[in-house]
Amino acid sequence: xxxxxxxxxxxxxxxxxxxxxxxxxxxxxxxxxxxxxxxxxxxxxxxxxxxxxxxxxxxxxxxxxxxxxxxxxxxxxxxxxxxxxxxxxxxxxxxxx
Numbered sequence: 680x681x682x683x684x685x686x687x688x689x690x691x692x693x694x695x696x697x698x699x700x701x702x703x704x705x706x707x708x709x710x711x712x713x714x715x716x717x718x719x720x721x722x723x724x725x726x727x728x729x730x731x732x733x734x735x736x737x738x739x740x741x742x743x744x745x746x747x748x749x750x751x752x753x754x755x756x757x758x759x760x761x762x763x764x765x766x767x768x769x770x771x772x773x774x775x776x
Contacts, residue, residue: 703710718725718734726736729743737744737754744750 701710701713701715703713705711716725723732726732726734729736731743731745733745735745735747735750737750739753744753
């Protein structure tokens with residue numbers, strides 16, 4: 680049985696998304712705060728600016744995050760640090776990964 684989450688309460692860790700999909704209009708100002716850059720595999724010209732020549736690469740406020748696990752960890756910590764401070768959740772997440 681799940682606990683009801685009220686509007687003024689932070690979401691519970693199990694209520695946080697696992698998979699995020701953004702639907703947008705290209706010309707939407709608000710949507711364009713999030714950018715997706717498709718990298719051309721043969722020449723990778725879109726990521727020539729970095730020594731790390733693999734994807735995914737996520738730039739968050741000028742900070743470069745490489746590798747999907749690192750990206751998930753960092754985003755998870757940024758989200759969760761604002762919601763809860765609970766090492767139990769972090770230990771459980773690490774075990775499952």
